[in-house]
Amino acid sequence: MSVHVIADSRDKLSTLRLLLPPRLDASFALLGETIDIPLLPDSLVVAVDIRVVDQIAALKRMMLKLGGARNRIFLIDGRSHLLSAQAYALGATRVLHNPVSARQLAGQLVDQVVLSASSGSAVRDATLSASIGASAIASMFSAVGGGTPVEKAAVEDAANRIAETVIDHGLTNWLTTVRRHHEGTFQHCLLVTGVAVDFGQTLGVSAVDIRRLSVAAMFHDIGKASIPLAVLDKPGKLDTDERALIETHPQSGYDVLKQTSGVAPEVLRAVRQHHEFLDGSGYPDGLSGQSIPDLVRLLTISDIFAALIEDRRYKPCMPRDQAYDILLQMRGKLEAPLVSAFRQVAFGQ
Ligand SMILES: [Fe+2]
Ligand SMILES: [Fe+2]
Known part of the structure; x- marks a missing residue:
């Protein structure tokens, strides 16, 4: 070579x-x-x-x-x-x-x-989609940091591409590829997108909703663009101020995206509400029960699972079955039938 x-x-x-x-x-x-x-x-x-x-x-x-x-x-x-x-x-x-x-x-x-x-196209396709996705996320974060408009079309194209890759070649191939090549926030957003697409497919949601879900997943942590990487990538426990800063990201992400024309209301809502829990213990609005839409519930489960199985330099990556056990322990916060359906995604069946 x-x-x-x-x-x-x-x-x-x-x-x-x-x-x-x-x-x-x-x-x-x-x-x-x-x-x-x-x-x-x-x-x-x-x-x-x-x-x-x-x-x-x-x-x-x-x-x-x-x-x-x-x-x-x-x-x-x-x-x-x-x-x-x-x-x-x-x-x-x-x-x-x-x-x-x-x-x-x-x-x-x-x-x-x-x-x-590699004779198969799966790894090549996933590598290319991950690279295009990381590039779109990097541009989106730098646009927010620099106060310039977010290129919505590039993020949507990347989201569609990732959805096709996951649908064609499966989630395991996607997770392995992304974890090997990308780190930090890029890795997280790419993993959430892949997991959310697979979850949507498993549940049989419509193609339009899969598309919305993948775009929402790509955008979901856009509010983290204004949080210093020293806090975002900090190994170990965050102090009270750092935690409070992190918890501003759903609201600030929503505020940024609201100014971007053409973003679907479902996507905006998902960005703002992806840390809400059914029992009202989430943030930023402490919503509960029926006020949290289905798309958000899917995204929240995908987000938590993806965060647990991330490959970070300072922590070994958690096996998928252990991450699923943690979801099961979050009874009352996540919708139980959805968590049951997620078993198929978690175990790669
Ligand atoms: Fe988040
Ligand atoms: Fe997230």
């Missing part, structure tokens, strides 16, 4: 030379250097500070030649949604945050080999 590395300093090139797995056909270039390789590489690794305007221009020129590489891994400094969005806009298919370990990098590159060798 061939890999080409572009970096904006010799130090970075040397570090990456050491981090790359042995026995790769690797070539290296400094940003702006002429590229002298006979064939398009399988993978491209970009370690360029894209906060520097001049560097973006130089990188764009290099991407004209190398952008056709199937696997384009961008290593970025700082954990900001804006930078991730920028990396995807420049052509990344994966975004990793520095400092990157040899294991992480090897994992992404080896996946590429598996992907190339």
Whole structure:
């Protein structure tokens, strides 16, 4: 397998030379250097500070030649949604945050080999849908952070694509792919979307409602765009102030989306109400019983389950059966017949 590395300093090139797995056909270039390789590489690794305007221009020129590489891994400094969005806009298919370990990098590159060798389309399709989905989520978060309009159409297209992938190739394939390639908020939103689609299918809801559910799932945590990543990604317990800050996200997400034209009222409601519980113990409005619509009830169950089975750096990912047990323990908060129906989703039957 061939890999080409572009970096904006010799130090970075040397570090990456050491981090790359042995026995790769690797070539290296400094940003702006002429590229002298006979064939398009399988993978491209970009370690360029894209906060520097001049560097973006130089990188764009290099991407004209190398952008056709199937696997384009961008290593970025700082954990900001804006930078991730920028990396995807420049052509990344994966975004990793520095400092990157040899294991992480090897994992992404080896996946590429598996992907190339895979005769089935399931893994390839899920990888592409996850990448398009992550890119849409990154753009949406950076738009909210920067006070610019949310590109609703891009999020809806990505949601449809994910729904098709899950319907065609199953939820397990989706969960494995997303957990392998994406982290944090992107991983969470992608997992919730896949789980919600599978749940909707299991229940036999209409195609229109599956579509609404998938769009609602993509948007559901948009209010987290204004919460610092240090709080969102904090390992361990949140303090009272941090918890209060997190609990503002359904309302602030609703406020942002309300200003985006063409968002269905059901989707708006789902964004605002996805942390409400049937017994009135949820937030932000303490709604109970019948005032929580069906679509929201499906999304809430999918959201909790997806959060439990997430693959996070600081906690091992919980097996699906254990996550389902936790849903069962939430009696009174979630609709019991829906939780029973969710068994099929949880156990992948
Ligand atoms: Fe949420
Ligand atoms: Fe969520």
